[in-house]
Amino acid sequence: MDEEDCPELVPIEKTTDGPSSQIPVTIITGYLGAGKTTLLNYILTEQHSKRIAVILNEFGEGSALEKSLAVSQAGELYEEWLELRNGCLCCSVKDNGLKAIENLMEKKGKFDYILLETTGLADPGAVASMFWVDAELGSDVYLDGIVTVIDAKYTMQQLTEEKPDGLVNEATRQVALADLLIINKTDLVSEQELRKVRDTVGSINGLVRILETQKARVDLSQVLDLHSFDIKDVTRLSEKLQLVKSTHPHLDKSILTVTVEMPGDVSEDRLNLFIQDLLWEKNLKNKEGSPMHVIRLKGILSIEGKGQRVMLQGVHELYELEETPEAWGQEEPRVNRLVFIGRYLDRDILRAQFTTTLLNKEDSKT
């Protein structure tokens, strides 16, 4: 096999006994200056009963915590964790936060939630993927969700920014990967501008839940414990996937959401081939000949020989199929629902291609 073409990625087998014994991590992402640190400072200073550990990518100007933390500022990387009055822990790092999480785990027992801020230009997919592939980290923590903060005033400009290499820009990637989207700085725009932002981000990511804020003042319960990647709440996921509609592009060359729904059972082998063709080989093309580029993939599947619903999760080239505790009912029609978020996606072609994973009568005879 040609090693160059084929990434060394395999579907992940879960080795732990589920998320219950692990600490949830929420990734907070968003373009430069959108309000990520404001959100985290708000959470840190707010009274709540949770013991949250926060990893800031670095302290911005005028941060409420800046003064107290200057004391522990040693070198490039703050190794020191500051314990706040409300029981939270805080540190700041300059590189990606995974090292910080590893160090943090030495303080296990002192906190029950981790919030990780990425830098404004980070690809949250890359950060998210690390939780999946880093087995050592993965046994201590699990990814709860990706929260993207956007700036109501500048987001349209950021989403349309052209990258010289023709790649998807960071702002769009962050919106595409979000499980929760916070439209911040609503004080700076009119109701009309806000509606445009809402419609545009909704056209990119048809799955995302949207909140609107000033100074990132959110209800914490809407941000934490989303269970976006695990099988904790399959019923809700199934219902949610039923409601998601394919979207129409609002911006040139934009990313959009495509949904495919098909009754029947799929063959697990053919399903893996379909996903790998799409995510790894990238040999599915749209009508114009551009290779489809999937950023986020989610689904509930009915796999041959399995009594339980199977959940599909994908971020960039990584994906996972996991059997859920929820069984198909006796009389219930078995149906597959998939949601794709990405660029150059063509619904008809995806549907046609997905059909090849379905079992027909011939198959079931053999």
Ligand SMILES: Nc1nc2c(ncn2[C@@H]2O[C@H](COP(=O)(O)OP(=O)(O)OP(=O)(O)O)[C@@H](O)[C@H]2O)c(=O)[nH]1
């Ligand atoms: N007008 C207005 N300004 C806000 C709001 N929320 C945050 N800001 C300001 O926006 C600036 C950037 O906020 P940060 O929280 O540092 O943004 P960030 O996303 O962490 O920025 P980077 O880490 O540098 O990418 C700060 O000066 C905030 O005070 C808001 O709702 N309205």
Ligand SMILES: [Zn+2]
């Ligand atoms: Zn920040």
